[in-house]
Amino acid sequence: MVTIVERRMIVPNVHLLTVAAPEVAESARPGNFIILRPDEQGERIPLTIADWDTAAGTVSSIFVQVGASTAKLARLKAGDTIPSYAGPLGNETEIANFGTVLLIGGCYGLGSLYPIARALTAAGNKVYAMIEARSSYLLYWQERLAAVVERLIVVTRDGSRGYKGHVTRLSEILALEKISPDRVIAHGCTFQMMTVAKETKPLGIKTIVSMNPIMIDGTGMCGVCRLTVAGQTKFACVDGPEFDGHEVDWEEFFARREGYSAEENEPLHRSGCASHF
Amino acid sequence: MSKVDLVRRPMPKQEPAERVRNFDEVALGYPAELAREEAARCLTCKKPGCVDGCPVGIDIPGFLGSVAAGDFGAAIRTVKQTNALPAVCGRVCPQEEQCERNCVLGKKGDPLAIGRLERFVADREAQEGPGQPPPLPPPNGRAIAVVGSGPAGITVAADLALRGYAVTMFEALHEAGGVLTYGIPEFRLPKAIVRREVDYVRSLGVELRLDFVVGKTRTIERLQESFDAIFVGAGAGLPWFLEIPGENLNGVYSANEYLTRCNLMRGFRFPAFDTPLKRSARVAVFGGGNVAMDSARTALRLGADEVHIVYRRSKAELPARAEEAENAEEEGVIFDYLTLPVRLIGERGWLTGIECRRMELGEPDASGRRRPVEIPGSEFVMAMDASVCAIGNSPNPLIPMTTPGLEVGKRGNIVADDDTGRTSRERVWAGGDVVTGAATVISAMGAGRRAARSIHEALSGQAAP
Ligand SMILES: Cc1cc2nc3c(=O)[nH]c(=O)nc-3n(C[C@H](O)[C@H](O)[C@H](O)COP(=O)(O)OP(=O)(O)OC[C@H]3O[C@@H](n4cnc5c(N)ncnc54)[C@H](O)[C@@H]3O)c2cc1C
Ligand SMILES: Cc1cc2nc3c(=O)[nH]c(=O)nc-3n(C[C@H](O)[C@H](O)[C@H](O)COP(=O)(O)OP(=O)(O)OC[C@H]3O[C@@H](n4cnc5c(N)ncnc54)[C@H](O)[C@@H]3O)c2cc1C
Numbered sequence: 001m002v003t004i005v006e007r008r009m010i011v012p013n014v015h016l017l018t019v020a021a022p023e024v025a026e027s028a029r030p031g032n033f034i035i036l037r038p039d040e041q042g043e044r045i046p047l048t049i050a051d052w053d054t055a056a057g058t059v060s061s062i063f064v065q066v067g068a069s070t071a072k073l074a075r076l077k078a079g080d081t082i083p084s085y086a087g088p089l090g091n092e093t094e095i096a097n098f099g100t101v102l103l104i105g106g107c108y109g110l111g112s113l114y115p116i117a118r119a120l121t122a123a124g125n126k127v128y129a130m131i132e133a134r135s136s137y138l139l140y141w142q143e144r145l146a147a148v149v150e151r152l153i154v155v156t157r158d159g160s161r162g163y164k165g166h167v168t169r170l171s172e173i174l175a176l177e178k179i180s181p182d183r184v185i186a187h188g189c190t191f192q193m194m195t196v197a198k199e200t201k202p203l204g205i206k207t208i209v210s211m212n213p214i215m216i217d218g219t220g221m222c223g224v225c226r227l228t229v230a231g232q233t234k235f236a237c238v239d240g241p242e243f244d245g246h247e248v249d250w251e252e253f254f255a256r257r258e259g260y261s262a263e264e265n266e267p268l269h270r271s272g273c274a275s276h277f
Numbered sequence: 278m279s280k281v282d283l284v285r286r287p288m289p290k291q292e293p294a295e296r297v298r299n300f301d302e303v304a305l306g307y308p309a310e311l312a313r314e315e316a317a318r319c320l321t322c323k324k325p326g327c328v329d330g331c332p333v334g335i336d337i338p339g340f341l342g343s344v345a346a347g348d349f350g351a352a353i354r355t356v357k358q359t360n361a362l363p364a365v366c367g368r369v370c371p372q373e374e375q376c377e378r379n380c381v382l383g384k385k386g387d388p389l390a391i392g393r394l395e396r397f398v399a400d401r402e403a404q405e406g407p408g409q410p411p412p413l414p415p416p417n418g419r420a421i422a423v424v425g426s427g428p429a430g431i432t433v434a435a436d437l438a439l440r441g442y443a444v445t446m447f448e449a450l451h452e453a454g455g456v457l458t459y460g461i462p463e464f465r466l467p468k469a470i471v472r473r474e475v476d477y478v479r480s481l482g483v484e485l486r487l488d489f490v491v492g493k494t495r496t497i498e499r500l501q502e503s504f505d506a507i508f509v510g511a512g513a514g515l516p517w518f519l520e521i522p523g524e525n526l527n528g529v530y531s532a533n534e535y536l537t538r539c540n541l542m543r544g545f546r547f548p549a550f551d552t553p554l555k556r557s558a559r560v561a562v563f564g565g566g567n568v569a570m571d572s573a574r575t576a577l578r579l580g581a582d583e584v585h586i587v588y589r590r591s592k593a594e595l596p597a598r599a600e601e602a603e604n605a606e607e608e609g610v611i612f613d614y615l616t617l618p619v620r621l622i623g624e625r626g627w628l629t630g631i632e633c634r635r636m637e638l639g640e641p642d643a644s645g646r647r648r649p650v651e652i653p654g655s656e657f658v659m660a661m662d663a664s665v666c667a668i669g670n671s672p673n674p675l676i677p678m679t680t681p682g683l684e685v686g687k688r689g690n691i692v693a694d695d696d697t698g699r700t701s702r703e704r705v706w707a708g709g710d711v712v713t714g715a716a717t718v719i720s721a722m723g724a725g726r727r728a729a730r731s732i733h734e735a736l737s738g739q740a741a742p
């Protein structure tokens with residue numbers, strides 16, 4: 001059982017959740033996730049860790065309200081408790097000096113990329129962050145990200161800030177910004193991650209994506225989180241969640257993600273990208 | 278001496294037509310009168326073969342004598358001297374291959390129903406409310422971490438708590454019990470029983486930390502800073518698949534996923550509980566063990582019209598407990614023996630059918646069982662909207678992945694000494710499925726018992742009684 005320190009809607013439909021979980025905070029690394037249950041009847045849902053404070057013993061995630069479990073979370077407030085909160089799970093992001101790294105995030109990825117940006121910059125990389133949203137009012141954590149990267153590049157679908165359009169303009173934007181990344185890391189929206197992987201493949205840039213399949217235990221027991229990477233079955237919770245985006249079987253992944261969509265509530269409100277979840 | 282009674286007393290069960298519509302326990306247990314009659318059949322052998330067949334060496338003639346005499350309290354005390362989980366073992370032990378196989382009565386008639394009577398005395402005790410926990414010795418100042426709250430971990434925790442150790446049991450999931458909680462279904466092992474056993478261990482002063490993933494929340498190395506010894510009972514891990522085309526289609530489950538959704542997450546009570554479990558009309562289960570039987574019978578109870586067990590060998594080789602295969606058959610599960618799935622067929626991402634090939638039995642293989650050989654050209658397709666793969670698991674990978682210096686075998690199992698449970702890492706012991714691969718509740722408990730003894734010897738410098 002953990003206590004909520006803060007739960008706040010930071011932009012429409014996107015929430016910050018901070019809980020007191022000192023042991024998780026102590027072990028958290030960039031790219032890890034946690035699994036929580038919002039109440040005793042609830043599902044186990046995974047959320048990526050967006051920040052942590054070892055001294056205060058707190059851990060934060062950014063979540064998008066899409067269905068029943070995230071709706072329950074969105075009703076909680078500071079001082080409330082939730083019955084389960086386990087982590088940090090999954091392998092951490094590979095952090096090394098790669099040279100120039102471009103981080104690309106949409107939806108909850110703006111949050112989950114933050115610790116990665118911080119660690120990569122500390123490791124001596126030139127780090128750029130490209131963040132995308134439907135409109136400028138859906139962007140968050142821009143100052144935070146800007147503080148730990150070389151430059152923040154904004155893309156909005158409606159052109160209300162930065163480049164107008166979508167990450168499909170990637171190679172054009174890279175040329176305009178004069179960036180030639182040695183590595184790209186994409187987090188957040190599945191559709192966007194796939195698009196990024198498609199764009200970077202002809203450019204020959206190694207691209208890491210953080211896969212978000214349906215999970216139950218998150219400890220390598222149930223096998224539901226399997227996906228095909230380079231022709232082999234991998235389990236996202238113990239082999240990932242980060243994989244080489246050029247090796248992921250995206251078509252199969254999308255089909256599996258929809259496995260329970262008929263049973264789940266219709267997403268209450270779709271934010272961000274076209275095929276967000 | 279009176280005539281030897283060779284006929285086993287039947288145990289009342291729910292009728293098949295009734296029970297496939299609920300998740301309540303199938304076997305109802307002996308009433309006291311039948312229990313005493315059955316126990317009275319025991320010949321109180323001088324050299325009881327039954328005891329040799331029990332991995333934890335319960336004094337079987339001893340407890341049966343008490344049952345026959347109507348002293349059920351004495352009976353349960355005898356059982357509990359060596360078995361911390363009698364209500365569980367009495368239900369799920371493969372008795373016909375262990376204690377009961379060695380019973381002399383079995384030579385001419387029915388072996389004594391030892392498991393059923395063990396269950397009887399445990400249930401009887403439970404009806405009388407939570408008993409007094411046994412007196413505990415004064416704390417000896419040593420701290421033990423137990424990783425995993427399955428039968429192996431529970432046994433180590435109980436044994437060491439009773440010897441004065443401060444035990445903390447870490448469990449990755451949000452409920453304790455391991456496979457007893459997430460795997461074996463309610464209709465075979467009611468969860469209230471598992472909870473009672475876990476409560477008993479806690480009544481011995483064992484601290485239970487749920488949602489704590491050892492290796493992740495804290496590594497073994499880090500735990501060793503505050504614990505004198507660590508026991509790893511992390512159980513089974515990633516499910517094996519058949520490695521045939523189509524296994525990542527929707528509607529294709531591993532047994533672990535299928536059963537976890539139903540048991541741990543209460544999927545059978547969706548939408549009261551949030552975790553969904555699809556109602557499938559036609560379900561094929563691959564495999565022939567207990568896990569396959571549990572999956573097939575779960576599918577029926579979830580409302581499937583037709584459930585098949587697809588098994589590549591014949592009925593004689595079925596590894597499941599005879600009683601469970603019989604129950605499944607009674608409930609209407611269709612057994613397709615000598616049948617091998619070769620391809621899963623889907624439409625728009627969803628399973629629609631399975632292609633199978635017929636097999637015949639050839640020469641015996643290394644295990645002594647006749648090896649199934651494929652009959653060329655015998656392919657056929659069965660329409661199915663779900664399949665459950667129940668062909669086994671590799672051991673849980675998390676601890677080996679995160680613990681340097683821990684020797685791991687070819688199959689990913691932790692290497693541990695058979696007699697003591699010691700691993701290659703100083704002050705770390707292991708036992709149960711994470712060492713042996715998928716086995717049984719009682720063998721995991723046996724391993725836990727041996728490890729507890731070895732831990733005590735190592736920490737106290739004295740031989741354990
Ligand atoms: C490793 C990992 C990290 C994640 N990190 C974040 C994060 O930081 N922030 C965030 O907002 N979301 C994250 N997700 C996705 C998040 O877990 C789902 O949005 C959440 O489970 C949906 O629950 P729900 O009940 O609100 O919606 P539901 O009603 O269950 O479903 C809404 C949609 O979400 C999909 N979905 C359902 N269950 C899951 C599940 N267990 N895992 C993934 N998708 C699911 C369904 O396909 C459906 O279309 C992550 C997922 C994974 C696997
Ligand atoms: C469906 C099914 C039916 C079965 N039927 C029978 C039967 O009828 N009779 C029989 O004798 N046997 C049966 N078995 C086998 C039996 O249940 C197992 O052999 C036994 O449970 C193994 O016990 P264990 O303690 O080693 O591990 P488990 O019961 O697997 O428990 C391990 C526990 O450790 C936890 N864990 C794992 N990793 C970590 C970590 N890193 N940190 C913290 N906790 C962790 C797991 O979540 C789990 O709760 C069945 C198994 C299944 C799956």
Ligand code: SF4
Pocket residue numbers: 330331332333334335337360366367370371372375376377391392395719
């Ligand atoms: S524990 Fe199992 S093997 Fe031992 S007596 Fe009981 S049922 Fe038989």
Ligand code: SF4
Pocket residue numbers: 318319320321322325326327328337338341379380381382389391
């Ligand atoms: S072998 Fe059978 S008859 Fe003999 S003591 Fe054991 S249970 Fe009784």
Ligand code: FES
Pocket residue numbers: 214215216217218219220221222223224225226235236237238
């Ligand atoms: S979530 Fe169960 S194995 Fe990954």
